[in-house]
Amino acid sequence: MTEVFDMLLTLAQDIKTIKAYLLNFHKSRLEQFSDEWIDGQVVMQTLHISKRTLQSLRDSGVLPYSRINGKFYYKVSDMEALLESNYSPSKSKHYGDK
Known part of the structure; x- marks a missing residue:
């Protein structure tokens, strides 16, 4: 035992x-x-945005990037910062409240 x-x-x-x-x-x-880098295709799929919208985010300086041989790469942490900076908390305390 x-x-x-x-x-x-x-x-x-x-x-x-x-x-x-x-x-x-x-x-x-x-x-x-x-600290991971991802390519534009993954960014577009993740954020559900078009190629043109991604280009606008780059051109306006909203989303930093790195370009190697014509291909764009983005830091995941920069995408998270973009999402956080545009976060709008709910005005009601509970989901579904009117």
């Missing part, structure tokens, strides 16, 4: 170790994601 109990304690500790590793991995992926 004590063998089973010892095995369960060991298993519980192993699960805690795996959980800590996964949480750390998830955090590092989130940090990497914020």
Whole structure:
């Protein structure tokens, strides 16, 4: 009986170790994601905008970019900043309130 109990304690500790590793991995992926570069096609699909709208955002300086061999790249963190700067919180406290 004590063998089973010892095995369960060991298993519980192993699960805690795996959980800590996964949480750390998830955090590092989130940090990497914020510094990630994506191309214009992904930006257009993500924001549901046209090629012309994306060009307007570039031309007006609203969305910073990098250009390599005629292809445009954007930082995910810049897209997030653009979305945050245009965020309009709901005027009502609860969804569906009139």
